[in-house]
Amino acid sequence: MDYALKESSTKFETILGTALKVPGVRVDREQFLLQTLGSKIKDGNIVNLAIETDPVTAGIPIDKLDKIANSLIKKRTTNTSMLSFAAGMPGGVTMAATIPADTLQFFGTAIKLAQELVYLYGYxxxxxxxxxxxxxxxxxxxxxGVMLGVEKSAAALRVLSTNISKQVVKRTSRRALSKTTLYPIVKKIGAIVGVKVTKASFAKNVSKAVPIVGGIVSGGTSYLSMKHMGHRLSETLSESIYYTDADYEKDFKEVCNEVVDVEFN
Incomplete structure (x- = not known):
């Protein structure tokens, strides 16, 4: 990994670590499922079973989960757009010396949405x-990485996630990737995310030069970005429910090839 990517990786790790400390970013799985499914599913026994196992095992149809996911994405998208407008005004509060407030709140919202979506789909x-x-x-x-469209991140998620959905087919004959093999590719994904953050932050900072217009541009950018990010992850999670051994073999090869690229670059 070259110097620029290493620097981006470090920046991303700083943003991620700081965002996780922001109140409200962490999502309690049980409370989330109880509140979210409780307002959509009339049968309390199904809701309780979804919490004890997962929503798919509880018998909630995939199309129902997809609709709930869409409503969650819309809710978080609206929230980040409103917050970004305020942060896009000159003099916005900076929560960390090296991290702009809008960047921090945007990633805090993305992390919160990611947790909600993975819990909804059974992780x-x-x-x-x-x-x-x-x-x-x-x-x-x-x-x-999946939310930001980083190449191979969806394959890596399906193969490497420690919280892979219970609906994903599991065979004892499947080959395993050790944690030491996992780290390089996750590190590279983080570095690429860091590059995307740097570019996005630069574009937003330029837009802030004109007060009201800057706020509108910042909010609009956040709205579109969060919407696409949420749908990328929800689609990947929804498709993983029908994951087959053939899909696994394909993803496994992609991830292994990526690991080789990381090691030799």
Missing amino acids: GEIGNANQLDEDIRRELTLYL
Whole structure:
């Protein structure tokens, strides 16, 4: 990995670590499912089963989950657009010395939405008692990589995620990738996300030169970005429910090839 990517990786890790400390960014899986499914599903037994196992195992149709996902994306998209407008005005509050407030709130919203979507589609709790902080960050990096359209990140998510959906076909004959193999590709995904953040932040900072117009441009950019990001992840998660061994073999080869590229670049 060259110097520029290493610098971007470090910047992304700083943003991710800081965003995770912002109140309200972390999502409690049980409370989220109880509140979200409880308002959409009339049968309380199904809601309780979804919490104990996962929404798909509980028998909630995929098209129903997709509709709920769309409403969540719309809600978070609206929130980040409104917050970004305020942050896009000159003199916006900076929560960290090296991280603009709008960048921090945007990624905080993205992380929150990512957790909500993975819980909805059957993934387990992020940050359980058995997970180290670094493992949590790596998992979130995979989700954000998918949301930002980083190449191979969707394949990496399906193959490497420690919280892969219970609906994904699992065979004892499947080949495993060790954590030491996992780290390089996640590191590269984080670096690429860092590059995207740097470019986005630069564009937003230029737009702030004109007060009201700057706020509108910043809010509009956040709206479109969060909308596309949410749909990329929800579509990947929805499709993974029908994941087959053939799909796994294809993704496994992609990830292995990517690991080789990372090691030799």
